[in-house]
Amino acid sequence: MLRRLAGALVLLWLVLTITFALIRLAPGDAATFLVPPSATAAEAARIRADLGLDQSIVIQYARWALGVLRGDFGESFSLHQSVVRALADALPVSLGLGAASLVLTFVVGVPLGMVQAVRRGSALDHGLTVITTVVYAAPSFWLALALVAVFTYGAAAWGLPPSFRLPAFGLHAPGAELHGADAAIDLVRHAVLPVSILAAVGAAGIARYARSSIADVLSQDFVRTARAKGAAPARVYFHHVLATILPALVVLFALSLPGLVAGSIFVEAVFAWPGMGHLMVNAIVARDYPLVMGAATVYAALVLIANLSGDLVLPLVDPRRRT
Numbered sequence: 123m124l125r126r127l128a129g130a131l132v133l134l135w136l137v138l139t140i141t142f143a144l145i146r147l148a149p150g151d152a153a154t155f156l157v158p159p160s161a162t163a164a165e166a167a168r169i170r171a172d173l174g175l176d177q178s179i180v181i182q183y184a185r186w187a188l189g190v191l192r193g194d195f196g197e198s199f200s201l202h203q204s205v206v207r208a209l210a211d212a213l214p215v216s217l218g219l220g221a222a223s224l225v226l227t228f229v230v231g232v233p234l235g236m237v238q239a240v241r242r243g244s245a246l247d248h249g250l251t252v253i254t255t256v257v258y259a260a261p262s263f264w265l266a267l268a269l270v271a272v273f274t275y276g277a278a279a280w281g282l283p284p285s286f287r288l289p290a291f292g293l294h295a296p297g298a299e300l301h302g303a304d305a306a307i308d309l310v311r312h313a314v315l316p317v318s319i320l321a322a323v324g325a326a327g328i329a330r331y332a333r334s335s336i337a338d339v340l341s342q343d344f345v346r347t348a349r350a351k352g353a354a355p356a357r358v359y360f361h362h363v364l365a366t367i368l369p370a371l372v373v374l375f376a377l378s379l380p381g382l383v384a385g386s387i388f389v390e391a392v393f394a395w396p397g398m399g400h401l402m403v404n405a406i407v408a409r410d411y412p413l414v415m416g417a418a419t420v421y422a423a424l425v426l427i428a429n430l431s432g433d434l435v436l437p438l439v440d441p442r443r444r445t
Contacts, residue, residue, distance in 0.1 A: 126433060130426040137422045138415065142186065145406075145414055146179050152199045152409040173199060186415065195419070196412035200405065205416035208401060213420060215293070216397035219386055222317045224378055227324030232371065234325065235332025236359065242337055250329070258326035263388040266319050270392070273315065288314050291394040316393045320386060324378065331374070335367045342366075369436055376432035380424035 153175055157166045170176045174185065189196055195205035234254070238247045257265070270290045277287040289295065289312050300308050339345060340363060348358050390399030398417055405413035 123430070123433070126430060130430060134419075134422050134426055138190075138419060139183075141418045142183055142415060143179070145409075145411060146182065148409075150409055151175055152411060154409065156199065186412075190419070195416040198405070198410055198413045200408040200410045201413070205412050208413060209398070209416050209420055212396060212398050212401045215395060216386060216390070216399060219313070219316060219320070219390070219395065219397060222313065223320035223324060223386075224375070226317065226321035227328055227378065228371070228375060230321065231325035231328025232332050232364075234329040235334075236336050236363075238329065238333040239336035239340060240359075242333075247333075251333075254326040254329045257322050258330065260323075261388075262319055262323055263392050265322070266315070266389050266392040269315050269319065290315065293395065312393075316386070316389050316395060319389050328374065332367070332371075335370060336363055339363045339366045372435055373432045376428045376435065377425075380421065380428045 151170075152173055153166065153170045156173075157169050161169070167176070174182060177185075186196070193206075195209075197203065198205055198208055201208050234250065238250050241247045273286075273288040274290040293312055294300065294305070294308055295312075345358060345362055348362055353362075386395075386397065387399030387402055389395075390397045391403045394400065398420065401413065402417045404410075405417065
């Protein structure tokens, strides 16, 4: 684990270094958006100097790296607050959205894949294969806009009661002062569409994987032996089949959370959720270098932590890996 941890830190450094170079070499910079059109050349130069953009990329990288080692990611150019504070406000929103979507992804995807594997070759299997393939291949932002068109604007145009019209933007109803259960219900209503999008795409992928894995296990000799001995179907599927693919599912579960947090960028942008995705898009548009690097650090760290967590948990669910 120490060797893997050292490798993860080196990989994190490489990812952040490449990200730093790419965003600095991209056309334009933050000064382009912050300098007023009426500013003189001297005022524009002063703003660039205040942001540290007048220095070479090597010096900028050295200053940023030393700040990160001290736990200081700098101050956001566009938000005028510390990057750590901005990330601390946005990360819980994305983690909550990702966690809810992740649970639904596996709760729906694994049983769906099992049904397809058990009914392999049937019309039901073919139909579910088409549906899961289409959902998995469709861009998440397109699915988000489609659901907004149906369940928000469509529901209003069709004259459905307000309770059937799902809100499309934000965490809470604008201007509403809700507390307690009312605030929780309003939050759940706002979360239905973004959670459904992420869970549908994730469940489609998990279902495809589970179908293939379960179908392979069902053809194994030990499953046929269990059936020949008169084992109940439920015991065969849950005690033998799921237990066999459980290690792979655990690894997928560990790796899916950072993927959902990173993959929610466009969904958060469409639904105006104040999470990491929405923050990242705005930071990229504004060329907010400190905020982009802070968000990239969080994303990379989540992926590496998930990998290490999977390595730690895997021996607990797979006895073959304990030696």
